[in-house]
Amino acid sequence: MTDTNIRFIQGNEVCVEAALYAGLDFFAGYPITPSSEIAEYMSSRLPALGGKFLQMEDEISSICAIIGASLTGHKVMTATSGPGFSLMQEAMGFAVMAEIPCVIVDVQRGGPSTGLPTHGSQGDIYQAKWGTHGDHAIIALTASTHQDLFRMTVEGFNLAETYRTPVILLFDEMSGHMREKVELPKSGEVQVVQRLRTSLPEGVDYHPYLPREDGRLPMSDFGGRHRYNVTGLYHDMWGFPTSDPKIIHGLIHHLVDKIENSVHQITHSKEYFLEDATCILVSYGSTARSALHIVKNRRNRGEKLGLLELQTLWPFPAQLVREKCAQAVSIVVVEMNMGQVVQEVKKAVDRPERVFLANRVDGEFITPTDIKNMLRLIQGRGV
Amino acid sequence: MSFRNYIRERFFPHLWCPGCGHGIVLNNMLRAVEELGLAKNELVMVSGIGCSSRISGYVDFHSLHTLHGRALAFAAGVKMSQPNLNVIVPMGDGDALAIGGNHFIHACRRNMDITAVIMNNRIYGMTGGQFSPLTGTGLKATTAPLETIDQTFDVVHMAIASGASYVARTTSYHFQEITKYLKQAINHKGFSAVEILSPCPTHFGRRNKLGGAVDMLEHLRDNTAQIGSKALEENPERIGRGVFVHKDTPEYCSEYERLIQAAHKG
Numbered sequence: 232m233t234d235t236n237i238r239f240i241q242g243n244e245v246c247v248e249a250a251l252y253a254g255l256d257f258f259a260g261y262p263i264t265p266s267s268e269i270a271e272y273m274s275s276r277l278p279a280l281g282g283k284f285l286q287m288e289d290e291i292s293s294i295c296a297i298i299g300a301s302l303t304g305h306k307v308m309t310a311t312s313g314p315g316f317s318l319m320q321e322a323m324g325f326a327v328m329a330e331i332p333c334v335i336v337d338v339q340r341g342g343p344s345t346g347l348p349t350h351g352s353q354g355d356i357y358q359a360k361w362g363t364h365g366d367h368a369i370i371a372l373t374a375s376t377h378q379d380l381f382r383m384t385v386e387g388f389n390l391a392e393t394y395r396t397p398v399i400l401l402f403d404e405m406s407g408h409m410r411e412k413v414e415l416p417k418s419g420e421v422q423v424v425q426r427l428r429t430s431l432p433e434g435v436d437y438h439p440y441l442p443r444e445d446g447r448l449p450m451s452d453f454g455g456r457h458r459y460n461v462t463g464l465y466h467d468m469w470g471f472p473t474s475d476p477k478i479i480h481g482l483i484h485h486l487v488d489k490i491e492n493s494v495h496q497i498t499h500s501k502e503y504f505l506e507d508a509t510c511i512l513v514s515y516g517s518t519a520r521s522a523l524h525i526v527k528n529r530r531n532r533g534e535k536l537g538l539l540e541l542q543t544l545w546p547f548p549a550q551l552v553r554e555k556c557a558q559a560v561s562i563v564v565v566e567m568n569m570g571q572v573v574q575e576v577k578k579a580v581d582r583p584e585r586v587f588l589a590n591r592v593d594g595e596f597i598t599p600t601d602i603k604n605m606l607r608l609i610q611g612r613g614v
Numbered sequence: 615m616s617f618r619n620y621i622r623e624r625f626f627p628h629l630w631c632p633g634c635g636h637g638i639v640l641n642n643m644l645r646a647v648e649e650l651g652l653a654k655n656e657l658v659m660v661s662g663i664g665c666s667s668r669i670s671g672y673v674d675f676h677s678l679h680t681l682h683g684r685a686l687a688f689a690a691g692v693k694m695s696q697p698n699l700n701v702i703v704p705m706g707d708g709d710a711l712a713i714g715g716n717h718f719i720h721a722c723r724r725n726m727d728i729t730a731v732i733m734n735n736r737i738y739g740m741t742g743g744q745f746s747p748l749t750g751t752g753l754k755a756t757t758a759p760l761e762t763i764d765q766t767f768d769v770v771h772m773a774i775a776s777g778a779s780y781v782a783r784t785t786s787y788h789f790q791e792i793t794k795y796l797k798q799a800i801n802h803k804g805f806s807a808v809e810i811l812s813p814c815p816t817h818f819g820r821r822n823k824l825g826g827a828v829d830m831l832e833h834l835r836d837n838t839a840q841i842g843s844k845a846l847e848e849n850p851e852r853i854g855r856g857v858f859v860h861k862d863t864p865e866y867c868s869e870y871e872r873l874i875q876a877a878h879k880g
Contacts, residue, residue, distance in 0.1 A: 257691070257694070259690075259691060278874045279877040279878065279880070283694050283870065285694055287687065287690070287720075288716055288717065288720040292684065292687035292716075292720070295680065295681070295684045295687035295690075296687055296691030296694070297691055298688060299678065299687075299688040299690065299692040299695070300692065300695035302691075303692055303695045303696040303699070304695075304696075305695050307691075307695075321681055322681060322684065325680065453676040453678070454696050454699045455655070456655060458654060458677070460625075460671050460677045460679065461679065462679035463679070463681060471622075471671060472671065472679075
């Protein structure tokens with residue numbers, strides 16, 4: 232047998248392999264379908280690597296534990312699904328406010344409430360953006376193939392470190408449980424971003440929340456040579472609570488701007504046949520697979536269909552969508568919810584009356600035939 | 615001792631009311647740290663939300679001021695990821711045992727080497743005097759204008775039943791015991807829970823006509839007694855002070871290290 236990195240595994244296991252590739256060495260989680268395999272694989276992989284696995288008493292404590300571990304200098308992640316993702320929202324806001332890198336996987340299932348535990352959905356797109364209270368910016372990524380799921384998981388860790396923020400990986404039950412071929416990259420093949428740490432020596436005042444000229448905040452590990460305060464309250468450059476309006480104004484703008492002003496660098500997407508497309512499908516996650524199928528099928532028949540697959544959902548790449556869809560007669564957003572990304576696409580493009588939704592919300596995976604039937608309706612060709 | 619070595623003077627004056635018992639806890643906690651000779655760089659204080667939780671900002675350690683009720687969960691991540699660090703978690707009664715009750719019992723059960731300090735003033739002070747699970751019945755609070763009818767529970771019993779391997783109780787009046795028990799708790803390898811009854815004259819005392827700060831401290835003196843003492847035997851209605859549990863139970867981080875070694879061999 233030759234030495235090969237080709238595997239045939241579940242999306243949840245791909246996520247684990249990618250997280251380890253990115254340098255994760257601390258995971259805390261709580262069992263929930265359809266994400267439990269991530270915790271299971273982590274518990275079997277981490278001890279041999281010297282990493283730490285913690286099964287906590289709930290999802291709240293899971294995300295709190297990874298935030299604590301991130302502060303001591305580790306790359307951390309937790310994984311959950313809808314109900315657990317709801318429980319994590321408050322602590323996610325803490326990580327936003329205190330600017331602590333961490334990765335949160337939401338393997339989406341049908342909601343609201345307990346919903347459809349064993350069926351897929353893409354219903355958490357807006358929760359990822361606005362689930363925690365208060366103004367803030369967030370990064371959320373997704374992927375449609377296992378190869379991309381690997382890449383986006385590594386990218387999630389990279390962006391968490393670069394922007395000192397929680398990053399949400401919005402996968403879904405379909406990709407989480409589907410087995411597919413994936414080639415695990417060799418060490419060095421995919422870029423891995425390491426944490427930016429302060430070079431200030433002991434005895435020199437370290438200001439944990441004083442940005443450098445480039446806007447970045449070098450970190451210092453808890454247990455290291457600099458002692459400082461971390462809080463979820465509005466804080467000054469020392470990390471100490473303040474209610475000074477000037478400082479509050481500056482901090483909220485910093486938290487939002489560091490991400491919203493970097494949309495271009497954070498955006499990942501894929502394009503298929505967009506050059507001359509008169510009808511553009513916009514999709515993401517596992518539904519993009521069905522969308523791509525129908526696009527290729529129609530191209531073979533000479534129809535000018537194209538696909539814009541979004542891999543970065545937040546910050547929403549509005550400019551990219553506007554530019555790519557400028558010439559299209561119709562834009563059809565394919566997603567498995569009651570219409571979430573379609574709202575963002577309507578906001579992004581000129582003449583939003585061109586934008587239609589092709590969705591499925593009954594727990595069954597949206598098929599190419601479903602999309603084909605909806606295209607016939609949209610194009611006025613009946614059913 | 616010189617407290618200046620251990621506090622962040624920049625962040626003073628503190629926000630506690632005159633007569634609050636929490637300053638006594640801070641004072642004697644710092645004495646414990648000094649007497650143990652702990653390095654400040656190896657000390658992490660993790661707290662939640664409430665009057666007591668602000669203690670973490672005032673000390674010159676690594677300090678993490680988190681969410682209401684979740685301090686022990688953050689602390690688990692800190693300790694597990696860096697077991698060489700000493701982790702102290704000051705909490706209020708509402709913080710530790712209402713919103714944080716589930717984390718508290720599981721932290722006791724897991725037996726990770728963390729020192730939990732429950733500063734029990736029987737009231738939600740920061741939000742203005744609502745009753746807590748430790749208030750007890752027949753008292754007044756802003757959310758119990760007639761009287762409280764909620765039964766209380768015993769923090770010590772709760773910690774013991776949940777598996778904590780070191781459990782002690784004292785009061786802000788018995789300040790020397792604070793230092794003594796905190797030293798034992800920090801040195802103990804396993805989860806320690808130390809309950810410190812601490813007066814809140816502003817919100818608990820005033821509304822219940824318990825007098826001023828001195829009266830409330832004297833109340834703690836007169837209504838508690840060392841466990842095993844004649845005073846407690848003769849007055850069983852008094853609250854027991856002392857060390858209730860001090861035992862060896864496998865510590866979580868050490869047990870995990872054993873798994874790592876086994877995985878390497880496997």
